[in-house]
Amino acid sequence: MPEQAKSAAGLALTSFAVAAAAAALENAWRPPPSADAAPAPERRAAAKRLNGAAALLAGAALADSATEHYRGAFHNKIMVLPLGVAAQALGASLHGAAARGHRASSARGLGHALALVTGIAGTGFHLYNLLKRPGGWSWLNLFYAAPLGAPVALSLSGMLGGLAERLRAGRSLFGRLPGRLVARLAALGLVGASGEAALFHFRGAYHNPAMVIPVTVPPVAAALLLAATLSPRWTGAARGALRLLTGIGVAGAAFHAYGISRNMGGWRNWSQNLLNGPPLPAPPAFTALALAGLAALKLIERER
Amino acid sequence: MSGRYPGYDVLAKRHTPSWNEQTRQVIDRRLALPREPRFLAPDEFATLEAVCGRIVPQPAGRPPVPVAAMIDDKLHANRGDGYRDHRLPPLREAWRRGLAGIEAEARRRHNAGFAELDAAEQDALLRAVQEGRIAGDWEGMPPALFFAKRLVFDIVTAYYGHPTAWNEIGFGGPASPRGYVRMEFDRRDPWEAAEAAPGREAQARRDNARIG
Numbered sequence: 001m002p003e004q005a006k007s008a009a010g011l012a013l014t015s016f017a018v019a020a021a022a023a024a025l026e027n028a029w030r031p032p033p034s035a036d037a038a039p040a041p042e043r044r045a046a047a048k049r050l051n052g053a054a055a056l057l058a059g060a061a062l063a064d065s066a067t068e069h070y071r072g073a074f075h076n077k078i079m080v081l082p083l084g085v086a087a088q089a090l091g092a093s094l095h096g097a098a099a100r101g102h103r104a105s106s107a108r109g110l111g112h113a114l115a116l117v118t119g120i121a122g123t124g125f126h127l128y129n130l131l132k133r134p135g136g137w138s139w140l141n142l143f144y145a146a147p148l149g150a151p152v153a154l155s156l157s158g159m160l161g162g163l164a165e166r167l168r169a170g171r172s173l174f175g176r177l178p179g180r181l182v183a184r185l186a187a188l189g190l191v192g193a194s195g196e197a198a199l200f201h202f203r204g205a206y207h208n209p210a211m212v213i214p215v216t217v218p219p220v221a222a223a224l225l226l227a228a229t230l231s232p233r234w235t236g237a238a239r240g241a242l243r244l245l246t247g248i249g250v251a252g253a254a255f256h257a258y259g260i261s262r263n264m265g266g267w268r269n270w271s272q273n274l275l276n277g278p279p280l281p282a283p284p285a286f287t288a289l290a291l292a293g294l295a296a297l298k299l300i301e302r303e304r
Numbered sequence: 305m306s307g308r309y310p311g312y313d314v315l316a317k318r319h320t321p322s323w324n325e326q327t328r329q330v331i332d333r334r335l336a337l338p339r340e341p342r343f344l345a346p347d348e349f350a351t352l353e354a355v356c357g358r359i360v361p362q363p364a365g366r367p368p369v370p371v372a373a374m375i376d377d378k379l380h381a382n383r384g385d386g387y388r389d390h391r392l393p394p395l396r397e398a399w400r401r402g403l404a405g406i407e408a409e410a411r412r413r414h415n416a417g418f419a420e421l422d423a424a425e426q427d428a429l430l431r432a433v434q435e436g437r438i439a440g441d442w443e444g445m446p447p448a449l450f451f452a453k454r455l456v457f458d459i460v461t462a463y464y465g466h467p468t469a470w471n472e473i474g475f476g477g478p479a480s481p482r483g484y485v486r487m488e489f490d491r492r493d494p495w496e497a498a499e500a501a502p503g504r505e506a507q508a509r510r511d512n513a514r515i516g
Contacts, residue, residue: 073486144487263483264481265321265481268321269321271321275485
């Protein structure tokens with residue numbers, strides 16, 4: 001494997017983490033002036049969509065960290081933490097998605113912030129786990145050490161949930177209109193999730209042609225979504241791609257269930273094959289991010 | 305049972321996902337082997353049992369692994385390894401000549417059958433076979449080669465192919481169909497035996513009660 005490719009992958013992952021951290025700090029410190037023009041019911045509808053996407057991401061992070069950290073026998077006691085944080089993030093997101101009122105909740109906001117920070121810290125722990133292994137920064141450890149991309153799902157859930165609260169509060173987001181910001185976040189998440197799928201599907205030697213789908217469709221959808229933030233011409237195509245992607249996330253989980261059945265003993269050997277087979281909670285991340293992207297498109301249309 | 309893996313019994317996994325029908329059949333067959341020889345003559349079998357008792361002496365207090373019966377089963381089925389040293393005859397012939405040679409050497413040295421010798425005499429004789437210090441040749445089969453490539457190999461593989469020996473060394477039994485999910489050094493899958501750290505025997509006993 002060429003060194004440049006390794007460095008590039010490392011740089012991409014690191015910059016992803018840094019961008020997430022920067023967004024968190026900015027979100028926490030900048031005093032946001034009240035500026036959004038959209039009426040409360042629409043903001044609330046958009047916020048609920050983001051809450052739904054955040055709930056799906058938090059649920060996936062909960063299931064994923066529970067199975068994978070059990071697999072790792074909770075060797076480091078802190079491996080219990082993401083289970084608790086993801087569970088409360090899921091609760092906060094579901095609470096937001098079901099909320100009747102229009103008002104923002106600082107309790108939910110705190111829950112989302114906790115998810116964001118835990119995800120960033122988790123990426124640090126996973127990086128430490130990777131680097132301390134023999135061989136350090138190598139393809140082998142990228143494949144088999146703690147996955148660098150996994151904790152980011154929790155951060156993304158936190159960010160989407162945080163944005164939902166901001167929308168409810170009618171606050172501008174870093175002085176910008178919220179639609180484009182949500183779109184950029186969803187696009188960034190899609191590219192990151194697609195990168196992780198590329199890494200692990202490469203590890204699986206793309207033995208099933210369908211394994212190419214999550215490596216190719218999400219970057220296209222992300223590009224269309226970004227294009228739609230610039231020009232309304234792209235909105236239709238972006239919406240189509242994102243709708244397709246919501247289905248791909250569900251189909252991916254079905255494919256992974258099929259992959260589990262193909263391991264020795266199949267589903268009857270579930271206690272082994274849930275751990276050993278393709279991760280069931282991974283593909284729904286695409287559905288969640290696509291839903292966030294669709295919510296962003298609605299906001300952008302309104303802003304225009 | 306052993307001190308290192310307290311409470312561990314590999315057979316407790318019989319009805320867990322660690323075993324499937326094939327596993328159960330193979331292990332059942334191994335556990336149900338007839339104790340009487342079907343290939344070797346009774347006197348040959350008595351010699352083999354005495355030899356096994358010196359190569360893998362077994363502790364009192366548990367049913368012994370029927371090593372000689374396992375080897376007789378291998379001979380009965382003529383189950384070769386798929387390869388052999390070209391200086392040795394095929395499986396059955398090698399054992400026939402080898403056991404006859406050991407018996408003849410015992411009669412020459414002590415005027416008694418190998419099984420009737422005391423442990424020190426048996427050990428000395430086996431050491432002589434191991435080092436090739438044997439009068440006469442065994443129909444052209446080098447005794448030292450028979451000792452290293454046939455006698456020790458078959459006895460040790462038979463012994464450690466038995467669940468009783470697995471319990472002793474904390475072997476998890478067949479990895480298939482279960483497979484491993486914790487592949488780092490010094491990590492234990494939930495179906496593997498828990499080794500007792502000094503002073504932590506109770507913890508290992510608890511873990512071993514849960515394997516499956």
